[in-house]
Amino acid sequence: MTEGCPKHCILMCVLLISGKSKEAEIKRINKELANIRSKFKGDKALDGYSKKKYVCKLLFIFLLGHDIDFGHMEAVNLLSSNRYTEKQIGYLFISVLVNSNSELIRLINNAIKNDLASRNPTFMGLALHCIANVGSREMAEAFAGEIPKILVAGDTMDSVKQSAALCLLRLYRTSPDLVPMGDWTSRVVHLLNDQHLGVVTAATSLITTLAQKNPEEFKTSVSLAVSRLSRIVTSASTDLQDYTYYFVPAPWLSVKLLRLLQCYPPPEDPAVRGRLTECLETILNKAQEPPKSKKVQHSNAKNAVLFEAISLIIHHDSEPNLLVRACNQLGQFLQHRETNLRYLALESMCTLASSEFSHEAVKTHIETVINALKTERDVSVRQRAVDLLYAMCDRSNAQQIVAEMLNYLETADYSIREEIVLKVAILAEKYAVDYTWYVDTILNLIRIAGDYVSEEVWYRVIQIVINRDDVQGYAAKTVFEALQAPACHENLVKVGGYILGEFGNLIAGDPRSSPLIQFNLLHSKFHLCSVPTRALLLSTYIKFVNLFPEIKTTIQDVLRSDSQLKNADVELQQRAVEYLRLSTIASTDILATVLEEMPPFPERESSILAKLKKKKGPGTVTDLEEIKKERSSDMNGSAEPASVNASAVSTPSPSADLLGLGAAPLTNSAPPPSSSGSLLVDVFSDSASAVAPLAPGSDDNFARFVCKNNGVLFENQLLQIGLKSEFRQNLGRMFIFYGNKTSTQFLNFTPTVICSDDLHFLNHFLCLNLQTKPVDPTVDGGAQVQQVVNIECVSDFMEAPILNIQFRYGGTFQNLSVKLPITLNKFFQPTEMSSQDFFQRWKQLSNPKQEVQNIFKAKHPMDAEITKAKIIGFGSALLEEVDPNPANFVGAGIIHTKTTQIGCLLRLEPNLQAQMYRLTLRTSKEAVSQRLCELLSEQF
């Protein structure tokens, strides 16, 4: 039965396989290709057989991994042959080597159309397979209307129905908008009752996919699926004949039916619901029965159904009894000798851990899971164990789980270290009762896996230490001790430098950690560190000057040394010069005010969690987190104390009087009193705490400013804020107009611009440099005052700054915040380019990290002119006649920052029928693509 491939082809295969070297193979193939080309081009018309022979050869050569750029036309010719074998090879060639050449597609579609109309089931089958294999939009346009008819026609053969169902599924996946819903849908649902199990199998996949998008329309499938499933699970193993697989009745169909049911909530009809529960119980019972065969295929098929049933039980999350039984079953699998089952049990238990009914049951398996972490030989299984430990963690077992994860981290595979670090950091923070434990844990993390501790993690430990004064002394002592190690990770130096700079005084009483010893210890690490760390240490030194006047001269000597004052790095040099000057001329009082202890941070969601979510993708982490959050809201002490109440009015914070300068909280807007000027800004710029939460509706307003520069940003009964701004390259200027709408004076009127990037002051390299002039603290009734903000974009940034305004009106204190629309796209310069240039650059940016894509529903009417205006307003050039599809929009531009320039390409594809857009951004920097895509997606 090997005659399918003509003799020459087989000969060639033999030659190729026995070929000695790669070069010989290529030489042989080139010769063959030349031969085929000449045959195709020759004067003599080839007969069908020869055409088939050569097309088959080309296919073979392609499958060996060589490029084929001709022969498509000959393959298309074969499609219209009356000989089955020629037609078949033609279709195979088209399926494997699709070409979007529109001329050919038309010819291919013609041939398919003829075959579909032929009423010959074998030909129809070939044509449907071809559509399902290629699945292009052009094919959807041509056949999406036709195939449903074939599918539900009474006289269609079973095998053709099967192909038609899956063919339609493929078209629906590529072009959902082209598949019209209609009468046929109800008839498709009834295919679940078909006598032919093959037809049911194919139809179930189609129905599942359609039901996901149109649940209402396919609701009746639930009861049909349940009764079909019920008949299968209760059948004897021989009932279904050839659909029984190793004694398991119709496992593929069972899995598909269980998947379909996961598109819906538990059935409302009690009879259906009861029947389904029975099915699920039967499946769980069968797992306990002795196997009917020793073959792995038997147990795999049986367990495939079992796992899918458990997924459905978890999806419904409504039957405590079933959930606990599922958990026990998975518990047995945790110790199974089959690695595959252990892997799946760990994976499945992860989702069970998030159900309140089974969380406790999952926890009982903690020892087994910890054991898996230690003994599994396969890293992918260990990874699952880490995930499960994370999911089952709560206050009762946090210490044990964190300890085990730290243990594992010492030997963990490099590929999963960063993720474990994030997980440990989150668990330690979330379930800390005793913050000394938290500090120890994070320092251990840095010691064990310093390279994998990202900035978010060590920023967070500092935030927490600053916000909790009960742990500050302990933290200072612990970092001091940790820094004694001869070789410690740079991240430890950063944390140590920061904490000692703030709280070193708390341990200075002990002669073993006297000020001078602390300083010498830190300075002994100085020369081994990178520039940002050294910059941070210099800030620590100036804080020491304030905390410990007795070592002022020692520190001044260090600052004065050539290696600092003449450092090649501008940042370090500037710090050294300015700190030295500050320590010399400022009085102790001023020094004390300037270098006051950091005020507490406003509480917000941990940035680490955000990072983990980003790493793992949405879904897994979110679900667990949200449920956990509800469950632990009363236990989790860390999040509450400083959170601001939701009303727009709040009391002035204690730190408002930070500098003793009256009402103005010190920020960029109020220059420090000493002559040292703006350099200190970065030390304090986040110090305005108790900032009001964003005013309601300000996000909408913010979005409107992404593509325009002037307008009213905010308005309530008292105040109106207007904006006028201009941007050029990486610089910008914004005029903010504050209008008093009342007839009464505003007193202590204090607008403050805050860069909201988490803790950016630690970073010392601001992404966005903002300078504002203070405004007159009194605004008369009906008057308007103006404030200028000078803007410099240093590097790309995510968060827009916050404008916080505090004032007294009548007897009440007003406090409100709005997002200031300074967004990355403001620093766009449009770039015109030709179509060729555009696509060349587009291709150059093909690394998946450089591209960010978003598909979203249109929020506004889809008007091409408005879209164009928005893209231009966004700042990029709108390139006409570049995209082959005139309905699409493409744009190009350069984002200017002080440090770099980033080229950006964008493409927006509207889909009118579906009222959707697809937006693709490609830039050389992932974060930039991401941010621009977010900003622009909000506009349509």
Add this chain to the structure above:
Amino acid sequence: MQFMLLFSRQGKLRLQKWYVPLSDKEKKKITRELVQTVLARKPKMCSFLEWRDLKIVYKRYASLYFCCAIEDQDNELITLEIIHRYVELLDKYFGSVCELDIIFNFEKAYFILDEFLLGGEVQETSKKNVLKAIEQADLLQEVSKFSFSGQSISMVGCDLKKAPVSLSL
């Protein structure tokens, strides 16, 4: 299912089936990465792994690796049995199938796969029904073949056919 790849222990791709539209360049890149990843795994390791945002299910039969990429909600174990059923189908059709059968008769391997899986979903699980479809087609082929004069095919390369070990089921 997003795609299925068959490759040899030496990393030679023997069959590829893609159920999602990808450029040739991407296909080559994916193949290269995946072949490397799978070949690097030890025999006793688990048959599933996470790769990008997909789940990979693979199994080795003699000298050939069968490797499927499925999506997050898809069922790993049933995919493992999809692979096994496909091998059974090949085995039944060729009679203890071996790697060379798939090389020489790649078009048959594709036709059988199309009868079994379509658009990445299981179309027909009955071994009888799948093989019946293929055999019917073969019958049509016989008829058309004899209509050629003198061009019928002698079994060149037949001696090579059964030489290597079969894909031992």
